[in-house]
Amino acid sequence: MPAESPGLSELHDELRAVARDLLGKADAEAAADWRSIAGAGWPGLEVPGAFDGADATFAEVAVILQEMGRAAARGPYAAVAVLGVGVLNLLESGPDRDRLLRDTAAGDAVPVAVLEGEAMGETSFRIARTARGPLLHGTADFVLDAPAADRLLVPALDPDGTPVIVGVDPRAAGLSVERRPVLDATRGFGRVAVTDVSVPPESVWRFRGDPQEAVRRLRDRAAVAMACDSLGLSKAMLEATVAYAGVREQFGRKIGSFQAVKHACADMLVQVSVARELVAAAVRGQAGDEPGAAVAASMAKSYACAAAVEVAGKAMQLHGGMGYTWESGVHVYLKRAALNRSLFGSPALHRRRLAERYSPLARERLDAYGGSERSLS
Amino acid sequence: MTRADLDEFRERVRDWCRAHVPKDWRREQTGVSDEEFVSFQQEWFQELRRAGFAVPHWPAEWGGGMPVAEQVVLYQELAAHDAPRLVLAFVAIHHAASTLLAAGTDAQRRRHLPAILDGEIWVQGFSEPGAGSDLAALSTSARREGDAYVVNGQKLWASGAAHADWCLLLARTDPSAPKRRGISYFLMDMRTPGIDVRAVRQATGESHFCEIFLDDVVIPAEHLVGPENEGWRVAQRTLGAERGMTMLELAERLGNGGFRWLVELCARPGPGGARPLDDPLVADRLAALETELTGLRALCARLVADEDPGPADASIVKLYYSELLQRMTDFGAEVAGLAAHTALRKPLSSGWESGAWVLDFIGSWEWTIPGGTSEIQRSIIGERGLGLPREPRGS
Numbered sequence: 001m002p003a004e005s006p007g008l009s010e011l012h013d014e015l016r017a018v019a020r021d022l023l024g025k026a027d028a029e030a031a032a033d034w035r036s037i038a039g040a041g042w043p044g045l046e047v048p049g050a051f052d053g054a055d056a057t058f059a060e061v062a063v064i065l066q067e068m069g070r071a072a073a074r075g076p077y078a079a080v081a082v083l084g085v086g087v088l089n090l091l092e093s094g095p096d097r098d099r100l101l102r103d104t105a106a107g108d109a110v111p112v113a114v115l116e117g118e119a120m121g122e123t124s125f126r127i128a129r130t131a132r133g134p135l136l137h138g139t140a141d142f143v144l145d146a147p148a149a150d151r152l153l154v155p156a157l158d159p160d161g162t163p164v165i166v167g168v169d170p171r172a173a174g175l176s177v178e179r180r181p182v183l184d185a186t187r188g189f190g191r192v193a194v195t196d197v198s199v200p201p202e203s204v205w206r207f208r209g210d211p212q213e214a215v216r217r218l219r220d221r222a223a224v225a226m227a228c229d230s231l232g233l234s235k236a237m238l239e240a241t242v243a244y245a246g247v248r249e250q251f252g253r254k255i256g257s258f259q260a261v262k263h264a265c266a267d268m269l270v271q272v273s274v275a276r277e278l279v280a281a282a283v284r285g286q287a288g289d290e291p292g293a294a295v296a297a298s299m300a301k302s303y304a305c306a307a308a309v310e311v312a313g314k315a316m317q318l319h320g321g322m323g324y325t326w327e328s329g330v331h332v333y334l335k336r337a338a339l340n341r342s343l344f345g346s347p348a349l350h351r352r353r354l355a356e357r358y359s360p361l362a363r364e365r366l367d368a369y370g371g372s373e374r375s376l377s
Numbered sequence: 378m379t380r381a382d383l384d385e386f387r388e389r390v391r392d393w394c395r396a397h398v399p400k401d402w403r404r405e406q407t408g409v410s411d412e413e414f415v416s417f418q419q420e421w422f423q424e425l426r427r428a429g430f431a432v433p434h435w436p437a438e439w440g441g442g443m444p445v446a447e448q449v450v451l452y453q454e455l456a457a458h459d460a461p462r463l464v465l466a467f468v469a470i471h472h473a474a475s476t477l478l479a480a481g482t483d484a485q486r487r488r489h490l491p492a493i494l495d496g497e498i499w500v501q502g503f504s505e506p507g508a509g510s511d512l513a514a515l516s517t518s519a520r521r522e523g524d525a526y527v528v529n530g531q532k533l534w535a536s537g538a539a540h541a542d543w544c545l546l547l548a549r550t551d552p553s554a555p556k557r558r559g560i561s562y563f564l565m566d567m568r569t570p571g572i573d574v575r576a577v578r579q580a581t582g583e584s585h586f587c588e589i590f591l592d593d594v595v596i597p598a599e600h601l602v603g604p605e606n607e608g609w610r611v612a613q614r615t616l617g618a619e620r621g622m623t624m625l626e627l628a629e630r631l632g633n634g635g636f637r638w639l640v641e642l643c644a645r646p647g648p649g650g651a652r653p654l655d656d657p658l659v660a661d662r663l664a665a666l667e668t669e670l671t672g673l674r675a676l677c678a679r680l681v682a683d684e685d686p687g688p689a690d691a692s693i694v695k696l697y698y699s700e701l702l703q704r705m706t707d708f709g710a711e712v713a714g715l716a717a718h719t720a721l722r723k724p725l726s727s728g729w730e731s732g733a734w735v736l737d738f739i740g741s742w743e744w745t746i747p748g749g750t751s752e753i754q755r756s757i758i759g760e761r762g763l764g765l766p767r768e769p770r771g772s
């Protein structure tokens with residue numbers, strides 16, 4: 001199956017080169033400046049041309065995500081480009097939503113979708129009809145990059161039980177975003193708690209198609225984004241280890257000449273190669289909105305994110321004592337890989353979702369969207 | 378010793394543990410300062426010493442003399458009662474003591490063994506930037522000048538050097554001899570001028586291991602252990618000497634607290650609300666881990682009881698423990714999910730498992746890398762244990 005057309009492949013190479021250059025320049029201790037990221041056009045890749053976006057697809061976003069993993073980059077790119085823009089693109093057009101898309105492409109807005117990072121069940125946010133008008137309440141934990149957001153896109157059930165998105169200012173009264181520091185210092189999380197935040201009608205946005213389906217697709221996007229990140233960081237760890245094994249000498253030889261080291265590096269390459277294919281298929285699924293997209297997403301997420309932990313762990317092992325130092329930076333990748341593995345569905349959860357298709361009774365129902373809702377809760 | 382004697386001893390240790398293991402020490406030792414950690418360790422060491430439990434493996438004349446079977450019981454019970462570990466005194470009571478007992482002079486033993494009981498702290502200064510797995514390639518030099526040696530060089534990864542009073546030092550005394558033949562073994566007073574210790578931050582964020590820079594450090598000749606240029610042999614003899622009982626202690630801890638926390642974790646509702654334990658795959662993993670732990674504990678018990686262990690037995694135990702620790706903490710991290718990533722610190726004075734699963738997982742490389750990496754252990758097992766042909770080793 002051809003991965004991509006020649007023209008696209010060149011475009012991706014170019015995008016990759018620019019990304020590597022831009023992210024390489026960023027201070028390891030700080031996020032690349034959002035202005036320069038916006039200047040490169042990355043937040044607007046999937047934004048329609050009508051709103052000054054690039055009219056590109058998830059395939060292009062995936063190139064950036066991999067480079068972000070490779071650089072263990074900080075900053076809210078994934079939260080904005082994958083989830084924020086992802087949500088907005090699923091919504092009906094309207095003045096506020098359209099303006100937000102435009103601002104996001106321009107780098108003037110940082111919208112983040114309030115998705116639980118872990119529990120993949122139904123949203124806990126509800127809009128209640130009250131004497132004071134409609135009020136929003138609910139909580140979500142481990143929301144990726146919530147502290148960096150200037151607009152929160154909250155998936156909620158409206159009073160009729162229909163899933164909608166509520167656009168909320170993070171400074172709104174009744175809303176709190178509590179930072180959730182994690183070992184991986186390159187990532188930011190927040191616990192979003194909303195009690196009785198008033199919801200003006202223009203801030204309630206409806207999905208274009210089937211809302212349940214939209215929310216599922218969003219979760220798949222998130223899972224594939226993590227797979228891309230893990231693939232990128234695996235590649236970085238493999239390259240760093242091969243480079244180290246080619247210069248570090250013990251017993252008068254390059255350590256890469258010892259079979260124990262060489263074979264471990266070979267295993268890393270095998271894992272990276274398999275992950276690359278599964279991720280490519282999952283990205284195509286997202287970009288083309290293909291029927292098998294959910295299956296491909298679960299395969300990529302479970303495999304690439306588990307493999308990345310093993311690859312980064314081997315990198316630490318093969319760097320010896322040096323790999324265990326803070327300074328070497330290997331720990332940054334190991335922590336990020338472990339975090340990616342647990343974010344947006346553990347490998348076990350995604351495999352469970354895959355396995356549910358094996359039951360003949362459930363097959364028909366599952367084929368409809370390649371995964372069941374129940375398995376996500 | 379009869380079975381009844383052992384049972385009685387076990388009861389005595391249990392009573393003692395119930396009365397003396399500090400309550401709540403895990404919480405109190407989380408996020409403490411270096412000074413608090415050191416004083417907690419010193420107090421606990423003296424507590425154990427008063428009971429005769431600090432150095433049971435030493436000969437009776439120096440304050441030990443506990444039969445091996447009782448030592449096994451002691452470490453089983455300390456683990457079962459989740460007692461703090463002797464982290465700070467580790468090198469002193471094991472490596473330093475066994476070196477002195479095996480190769481030291483009478484004067485050296487009299488000078489240091491009682492001092493160790495009083496809290497003298499030791500560090501091992503073997504590895505160097507260019508000499509890790511290939512330790513014999515070390516290049517720190519010791520030049521004889523009158524009745525002293527003048528030492529220059531750099532040591533790396535010396536665990537606990539910041540608190541150490543004394544250092545077990547390997548240095549090259551004959552640069553012209555083949556690698557292993559020109560090395561001598563020294564006891565180095567860490568207060569000697571010319572020693573510069575710099576902490577190195579490690580993957581977990583803590584800074585327990587250090588670089589030691591040695592600039593014209595004068596070591597009196599009486600601090601040489603064994604004959605000049607025989608240091609490699611001294612080190613070889615004592616390096617593995619304590620592996621049995623220290624591994625047994627660690628295996629007991631992993632099998633007790635470590636496994637218990639893992640089961641507790643799996644029995645609590647997880648992020649999605651369900652108990653991981655109700656997932657047959659999780660239950661299966663737990664049972665497999667328990668089986669492996671049982672095997673490890675039995676291996677350790679055999680190793681300490683064996684009068685004449687095989688040439689690779691210690692390597693088998695070290696390799697198996699370290700990789701089981703890694704698998705187990707990895708599994709804990711996976712089951713615990715994102716919440717485990719918010720544990721930014723783990724209690725000091727614990728074993729290698731603390732229930733902060735992601736940190737424990739990262740920390741498990743502290744076992745697969747030092748003291749002969751897993752790759753080196755496999756070569757030892759293949760070559761010394763099975764008699765397979767040697768790997769090419771270069772020079």
Ligand SMILES: Cc1cc2nc3c(=O)[nH]c(=O)nc-3n(C[C@H](O)[C@H](O)[C@H](O)COP(=O)(O)OP(=O)(O)OC[C@H]3O[C@@H](n4cnc5c(N)ncnc54)[C@H](O)[C@@H]3O)c2cc1C
Nearest residue numbers: 258317318320321501503504509510534536747748750752
């Ligand atoms: C947490 C920690 C604490 C430590 N504490 C101390 C201490 O207190 N005192 C002290 O002296 N040292 C200490 N060390 C040093 C430790 O013993 C060395 O790191 C270890 O021996 C490995 O050496 P290295 O780091 O130079 O790695 P290298 O020897 O450079 O190894 C790099 C990689 O190459 C592999 N390799 C090397 N040679 C071979 C071979 N022949 N065959 C197959 N594979 C090979 C290794 O397995 C490893 O994966 C500590 C290290 C750590 C990480």
